[in-house]
Amino acid sequence: MLNISNRPLTTADFPEFASENAAFQKELTLVAHYNNAHKGIIDTDFIQWALDNSISYRVVHWFIYDFSGVDDEKILCFLDGVFNHYTMYYDESNNCLKFKFKDAAGDLNVDYTEDYVLAGIAFEGTEPPLDIDTVFSKLQLQKSIVDVKQKHLIGKVPEGTHKFLHALNSAKVESVLTDMLSVDNLYIHWSAINLLYYSRVDIVDSVLSVSVYHNEIKNVLFKYAQRDEDYILPLLARYNYPNIDPGKIKEYCVAMVNWIEGIASDDVDDEFLLEFLRQELKASGRKEDIPFLIDNEDHILIDGFAADYMSRMGIFQGSTHVFDEISEVQEVLESTPIDGEFLFYRAAFRFEKSHDSKWLQLCDIVAGIMASFFTFANRVTVEECILIFGMINAQQKRNLILLHRLMKKSTDKNMFFTQKSNVFSQTEVCVFIGKLAERFDAADSKPE
Secondary structure: OOEEEOOOOOHHHOOHHHOOOHHHHHHHHHHHHHHHHOOOEEEOHHHHHHHHOOOOHHHHHHHHHHHOOOOOHHHHHHHHHHHOOEEEEEEEEOOOOOEEEOOOOOOEOOOOOOOEEEEEEEEEOOOOOOOHHHHHHOOOOOOOOOOOOHHHHHOOOOOOOOHHHHHHOOHHHHHHHHHHHOOOOEEEEEEEEOHHHHHHHHHHHOOOOOOOOHHHHHHHHHHHHHHOHHHHHHHHHHOOOOOOOHHHHHHHHHHHHHHHHOOOOOOHHHHHHHHHHHHHHHHHHHHOOOHHHOOOOOOEEEOOOHHHHHHHHHHOOOOEEEEEOOHHHHHHHOOOOOOOOOOOOOOEEEEEOHHHOHHHHHHHHHHHHHHHHHHHHHHOOHHHHHHHHOOOOHHHHHHHHHHHHHHHHHHHHOHHHEEEOOOHHHHHHHHHHHHHHHHHHHHHHOOO
16 A cells, blocks of 8 residues: 655654644654654555544645655545545445346346446535535425435436436436535545446456456456347356356356357457457366355345445545445444455444435435436447437536536545446446536536
8 A cells, every 4th residue: 555765754844734733733743753763664554553643634645645745546545535534425226135146047136237326425524514404495395205315306207218317307406416516525425336247257256367357358248248148147047156066167167168159259359358268267167166156145146235335434434424224234234344455443334214314315316316327328338328418408418517527526536436347338438428528518618
C-alpha cells in the first residue's frame, strides 16, 4: 500500500492551515517525530500509528500527498475511506437473495441482465447537510405513502419501455436530483454486480495458471456465454455448476473445451483469448483440478449478497453505515468479520426500518435509478444508444445531465464510491452515456 522514502520533516515544512490551529500543529509535530524516527520510511504501519494517535484526515492527507508526494488516486481515496468519517445510507435493488439454476435444464431463477445494486447516500460527518423533509415535501406524494419508493416517483413502466428512460422522464426524479446536487458535501455511492459475469469468474480463476489476461478472458467467456446461453447454461447445470463432482472434472473440462472449439470468434483477439482458455481447461482436465468449483452447493451461482455490504465497510472503514433491515443480511453481518488485506476495524453499522427513515427512502430512489441504469447498459449497445438518445425529450435530457453531474461529483470525491463488475461491454455503454451527458450539458450551458 504505502512505500515512501521521505526526507526529514521540520516545522518549516508545516502547511499554512496549521499556523493558527494548535491541534493541527500538535498532530504535525507527532507526524514529524514519527517520520524522522523511522528515517523517512513510511509504510502501512504508519496508518495504524496515525489512527492510534488520532491524527486527522486533513493532516494525513497533507503528509502523504503534499509532503511525501504520493499522487496515486487509489491510495489517496483509500486513506479518505479510512480516516474521513462519512454517514452512509444504503438500499438494494434487484436482490434475488440467491442467483441459481432452477433445474438441471439450466433455467435461471431471475433475469441475469438485471444487476444487483447496493446504493445510496453519503455525507461527511454526522449532521445531514440537506433538509430531507423538504426534499420529500416537494414531491407532493399522497399522504398515505409512509415508505416512499422509486415507483412512487416514476409510476408504472409502460410495456416495452426501458425503465431507465422512463425514470429519466420524471419531473419528481429531477426534483430529487436537483436537491442532492444543491449541497457540496452530499454524494451518492453504488455497487453493481452483473449476475452472469460474477457467477462465471470461477471458471477462469479455477484454471488459469498464470496471472495474465484474467479480465480479458473473463470478458470473452461472458460475451460468448451470453451469446450462446441456450447451450452453455444447460451444460453447466448438467454438471451441477458450481459444484462439479470430483469424478467428473475431466468430463466437465472436455465439455467446456468442445464448446469453445465450436465458437466462431468475432476477431483475432477473441480467438487468442478463447484458445488460451481452451488450453488451460485442457490442462486442468488432465490434472483433474478446478479448486473453486468443488465443495460448493449444487446450482447456487451466487449465494447471497451480504459480502457486498462487508466490502463497502472494508473500504469506508472510518464511516458509519446505515442499512435497511433485511434479516438475511443482518444475520451475516452480525456473525461474520469483515475480511481484507488492509483492515483497521473501524467501521460502525446499524440497521433501521425504511418507513422510519426518509434517508433510507431516498436511498431506495437512488438504488432504483442506478439499477435501471446498469440494466439498460446490459441490454443495449453503443450503436443502439446513439439512436435511443437521439430521440429523448427535454425532461429526459435534463435528468441525464443531473444524474451524470451527481455521479461525477461523487467519484471525484472518492473513486471508491463506485464499484461494478468489470464487464467490458457494459462499461463501454456507461462511458458513452457519460460522454453524451457531458455533451448535452455543454450545449445547454452555451449562451443563447
